[in-house]
Amino acid sequence: MRALLLDYNERRPRVGEMAEPPDGEVRLRIMECGTCGTDRDLAAFAFGAPPAGESSLILGHEAVAEVASSSVPGMPKGTLVVPAVRRACGGPCSSCARGRRDLCVTGSYRERGILGLHGYCAEWAVDRAEDLFVVPADLAEFAVLVEPMSVVEKACDVAVRLHPEEPAHLLVLGAGAVGILAAWAGVRRGWRVTVVSREPEDGPRARLLRSGGVRYQNALPGMEADLVVEACGSAALAAAAVACLKPLGVMVVLGARNETVRLPFLDLIVGNRTITGSVNAGPEHFRQAIDTLAVVDPSWLRPMIERRPLDRALESFSAPANDAIKVVHALH
Numbered sequence: 001m002r003a004l005l006l007d008y009n010e011r012r013p014r015v016g017e018m019a020e021p022p023d024g025e026v027r028l029r030i031m032e033c034g035t036c037g038t039d040r041d042l043a044a045f046a047f048g049a050p051p052a053g054e055s056s057l058i059l060g061h062e063a064v065a066e067v068a069s070s071s072v073p074g075m076p077k078g079t080l081v082v083p084a085v086r087r088a089c090g091g092p093c094s095s096c097a098r099g100r101r102d103l104c105v106t107g108s109y110r111e112r113g114i115l116g117l118h119g120y121c122a123e124w125a126v127d128r129a130e131d132l133f134v135v136p137a138d139l140a141e142f143a144v145l146v147e148p149m150s151v152v153e154k155a156c157d158v159a160v161r162l163h164p165e166e167p168a169h170l171l172v173l174g175a176g177a178v179g180i181l182a183a184w185a186g187v188r189r190g191w192r193v194t195v196v197s198r199e200p201e202d203g204p205r206a207r208l209l210r211s212g213g214v215r216y217q218n219a220l221p222g223m224e225a226d227l228v229v230e231a232c233g234s235a236a237l238a239a240a241a242v243a244c245l246k247p248l249g250v251m252v253v254l255g256a257r258n259e260t261v262r263l264p265f266l267d268l269i270v271g272n273r274t275i276t277g278s279v280n281a282g283p284e285h286f287r288q289a290i291d292t293l294a295v296v297d298p299s300w301l302r303p304m305i306e307r308r309p310l311d312r313a314l315e316s317f318s319a320p321a322n323d324a325i326k327v328v329h330a331l332h
Contacts, residue, residue, distance in 0.1 A: 003122035004033075004313045004329065006042055006057045008050055013043045015313055018058060021118075024126035026075060027068040028083070030331040032144045032307070033121040034062030035316040036177065037233065037255065038114065043317045048114050060121025060329075061085045061113040064135065064143040072129040080139075081132040082146040082290075083120065086111050086280050102154065102280035111280075121313070123331050133286045142293050142301045144328050145181065149289035150281035152182045152229070155252040156189065157285065159227045162250045162274050167226035168192060173241055174232030175205045175216070177326040178254060180304060182229045183214045184296045196220055196241075197232065204303070204323045212300045220244055228252070235259035247271040252278050 003018045021027075039059055042048045050057035067079040075081075088096035089108035096104050113119015135143045160167065170186035172179045175197035186193040194215040199205045206216040220237075223244040228251040230238040238253055239261035245251060253275065267273065281289075293301070306324035308315070316327045 001123040002310060002331075003058045004060060004310065006048075006050070006059050007055065008057070009055045011045065013059065013314060013317055015310060016056075018056075018118075018122060020124050021126040023069075025072060025128045026070045026081075026126065026132060028065035028081070028120075028125045028127060029068040030063055030065045030120050030122060030125055031140075032064050032328050032330055033060040033119075034144050034148070034177075035060075035313075035327045035329065036062060036148065040317055042114065049116055051116055051118060057113070058118035058120070058122050059113050060119035061111065062144060062147040063120035063125075064140070064146070065120070065125065068124070070129070075129055075132070075134070080135045080137055080143060082135055082143055082286065083112065083125075083127055084131045084133070084281075084283075084286065085114070085147065087117060087131070100282050102282050102285075121310075121329060121331070133283075133290065135290055136294065139290065139294055142298070142305075144305070145177075145293055145301065145326065146286065146289045147281075148178055148326075149181050149185070149293055150285040151254065151278075152178060152185050153285040153288040153292065154281045155182065155229050155254055155278045156185050156227075157288075158276060158278050159229070159250045159252050162276065163226060164248055164272075167250075169194070169225045169227070169246075171196065171223060171225035171228045171241065171244055173197070173228065173230045173234070173237055174255075175199050175209065176231060177304060179229075179231035180205070180209065180325060182231055183209055184212065184300055185292055186227075187212055187214065188292055188296065191227075194223065194225070196223070196237075205325065208300065208303050212297065225249065230254055230256055233257055235261050239263060242267070242273070242275070245271070245273045247273070250274045250276070252276055254278060 110116035235256040
């Protein structure tokens with residue numbers, strides 16, 4: 001079968017042939033697989049690893065698939081599904097034991113297409129039913145956004161639980177796919193949403209966000225927010241945004257790189273402000289992501305996706321030459 005591979009011998013990504021996976025509980029016909037910053041970091045060998053004893057890793061963790069065959073009642077052939085990314089560690093880990101592998105405390109988890117397990121940017125895959133989330137057929141066009149939206153839903157869940165009152169204003173840092181999905185999640189919750197990013201204020205991303213009632217600007221000064229979701233990859237911008245947090249405010253960091261920054265600890269203490277990190281997503285967040293995408297205006301989602309054939313997959317590891325927000329590879 002054809003697959004997008006990260007070759008650890010040649011130190012490069014490539015499209016090549018791999019043996020089809022052996023039969024398992026659920027056999028999947030992969031329809032589409034998205035590419036994100038994690039994939040580009042993997043291709044730069046910043047982190048990640050292939051399965052034990054292998055020299056290549058099938059990339060791809062943002063997938064939507066059709067069940068090709070199944071031994072599981074209630075998951076017949078043709079069912080549309082989105083797979084989870086992380087697999088539980090071997091323990092002892094109370095988080096993994098209760099189904100919250102996204103909160104694994106041992107660090108011994110594995111992740112499809114990232115760490116120790118092949119991913120989904122291939123024609124076929126095999127999974128367990130417990131790792132799959134059924135998606136309504138009428139959401140097929142946007143199902144590839146479920147996995148990144150699940151990360152956003154977890155971030156929002158964490159922020160709300162940490163905020164002791166009712167937050168009203170969400171500030172999102174970054175107008176990439178995760179940042180824009182965070183904006184839509186905030187709008188759905190009835191929050192006032194502002195996105196700050198470096199893309200032009202008259203550019204397509206700004207216009208898309210404004211079409212959904214989201215404020216867009218290039219600068220932070222003067223901003224006040226109850227919640228901040230960092231989706232830009234910059235610790236420096238995240239640190240600067242601490243000044244935007246109102247008393248009791250919460251910042252959730254999703255993608256900032258390791259940088260040395262200064263934080264106003266006295267302001268954090270006096271204002272009862274919170275900064276926390278979040279990664280991956282739990283089962284309830286995948287379900288919330290499906291529910292959110294089902295009600296978000298399709299005109300806000302459709303412009304986010306650029307579909308390409310697998311033959312063009314290597315283009316996705318350089319900065320997009322156009323305004324593509326989420327590049328998606330079609331496998332079938």
